[in-house]
Amino acid sequence: MTGIETTGVAARPAPGYGEGRRALLAAAVHVVATRGLRHLTYRSVANEAGVAHGLVAHHFGSRDALLKAALEFSLANSVGSISADPGSGDLEALFAGVVEMVQANPDDQAFQYELILEARRRPELRPHVEEVYATYRQALRGELEAAGIDADDGLVHLVFAAVDGLVFQQVCLDDSAGARAGVERLRTLLRPLAR
Structure with a gap:
């Protein structure tokens, strides 16, 4: 063999x-x-x-079990990129590895975006999409709170939407430079909110 x-x-x-x-x-x-x-x-x-x-x-x-396990796998591969030093409160570490993570393995993000778009046509997939967003937002909230930022739902939603948009553009347009610049500008906006 x-x-x-x-x-x-x-x-x-x-x-x-x-x-x-x-x-x-x-x-x-x-x-x-x-x-x-x-x-x-x-x-x-x-x-x-x-x-x-x-x-x-x-x-x-089942196909549904495969899809759920693949989603958990892709989230495990990507959620950690929210901070290069989890729980430290270091804003310089916030999103520090996002661009490199997408460059190294864009499939995890593309998979998640495909699932999100398909959920518009197939409402039974919506719980999976809610899991994606909840997982990222929970991790982000923890990092913002560790930095001493009042991480209310609106701020968490806004910051995640900004990073999610940068990642989406990087995946679709292969624009690493734009993503890096956007992440740095986002950190600049967050610094005055930290303790």
Whole structure:
């Protein structure tokens, strides 16, 4: 056995022992990020991961379970970029790694944006979208409060919307310089609000 599964267009190395679930989640995120949520199937994920499609069903049981697990995976990969020094209250650390995180792996954000847009057409996806926003806002609120900023709902919403817009533009336009400048300007606006 060569460790290569040839069910897809191009043969890919099969994941190593113990890496299967993670490889499937990364494959699911990539499929949605590059081809859209409507292409999220056991077969497309299996082809991307280089495994038999039965393995996807074995790990997740349903497409909805796969989607939820892929969302949790993508959030775990990206929420930490809110601060380079979590809980420190250091505004210089706030969003310090966002641009680099998007450059290194734009699929996580593209996956989340695809899910958000699809929820407009499929209201049953709305709880997933609410989870995305709630997760980011909760992390942001903690960082703002650690900096001594009165992080009321309106401010948290505004700051997150600004960063979310910068990330969206970076993902869509590959505008890292614009995102960096926007993040720095946002920090400048927040500094007077800190203790």
